[in-house]
Amino acid sequence: QKEVEQDPGPLSVPEGAIVSLNCTYSNSAFQYFMWYRQYSRKGPELLMYTYSSGNKEDGRFTAQVDKSSKYISLFIRDSQPSDSATYLCAMCTNAGNMLTFGGGTRLMVKP
Amino acid sequence: GAVVSQHPSWVICKSGTSVKIECRSLDFQATTMFWYRQFPKQSLMLMATSNEGSKATYEQGVEKDKFLINHASLTLSTLTVTSAHPEDSSFYICSASTSTGELFFGEGSRLTVL
Numbered sequence: 001q002k003e004v005e006q007d008p009g010p011l012s013v014p015e016g017a018i019v020s021l022n023c024t025y026s027n028s029a030f031q032y033f034m035w036y037r038q039y040s041r042k043g044p045e046l047l048m049y050t051y052s053s054g055n056k057e058d059g060r061f062t063a064q065v066d067k068s069s070k071y072i073s074l075f076i077r078d079s080q081p082s083d084s085a086t087y088l089c090a091m092c093t094n095a096g097n098m099l100t101f102g103g104g105t106r107l108m109v110k111p
Numbered sequence: 112g113a114v115v116s117q118h119p120s121w122v123i124c125k126s127g128t129s130v131k132i133e134c135r136s137l138d139f140q141a142t143t144m145f146w147y148r149q150f151p152k153q154s155l156m157l158m159a160t161s162n163e164g165s166k167a168t169y170e171q172g173v174e175k176d177k178f179l180i181n182h183a184s185l186t187l188s189t190l191t192v193t194s195a196h197p198e199d200s201s202f203y204i205c206s207a208s209t210s211t212g213e214l215f216f217g218e219g220s221r222l223t224v225l
Binding site (some may be wrong): 042045102 | 146217
């Protein structure tokens with residue numbers, strides 16, 4: 001079993017929909033949680049960075065962490081075609097430590 | 112956010128030659144940088160952790176003599192693929208960690224070995 005599980009998709013939604021992306025993990029020592037967006041042939045771009053449990057909101061993006069369930073989510077409101085990309089969750093035990101990545105979910109937002 | 116620059120973005124070389132890829136943190140000092148390899152439609156695979164002023168720590172299965180990593184300063188790490196072969200063709204990505212633990216990635220370098 002992988003330490004971090006993420007549905008590979010693809011996830012196809014119409015423009016304007018609310019998108020929910022999720023990861024589950026097995027290592028209870030993870031404390032820092034990140035979401036990255038990666039366009040084809042580009043390096044990943046950091047979207048959200050959260051510590052421990054709770055919610056964090058940034059524009060159309062909301063990250064949720066539920067450490068009791070070992071489950072993290074990224075919500076995208078009012079999705080746009082430009083949001084079409086692969087979304088990677090990542091986490092680590094201490095700041096600056098090696099990240100453990102999920103496999104990525106490919107999202108397609110159709111106009 | 113912080114900026115990490117990677118160069119070159121795309122390189123084509125003949126089999127047997129060596130290729131150097133640079134990774135720079137432009138607006139912050141990074142004591143630790145990471146090098147990843149990514150195959151098409153797959154997630155990132157960590158190759159090595161690069162610490163400024165010391166030897167890199169390689170992940171299991173990664174050939175140290177094949178993939179030379181040098182972290183000469185707090186803003187620069189280099190990956191040299193020595194005696195490249197077609198199977199080394201891949202997308203190589205670096206990342207650098209800020210003092211608060213956020214990790215930023217370079218744009219990636221596509222290596223094609225003919």
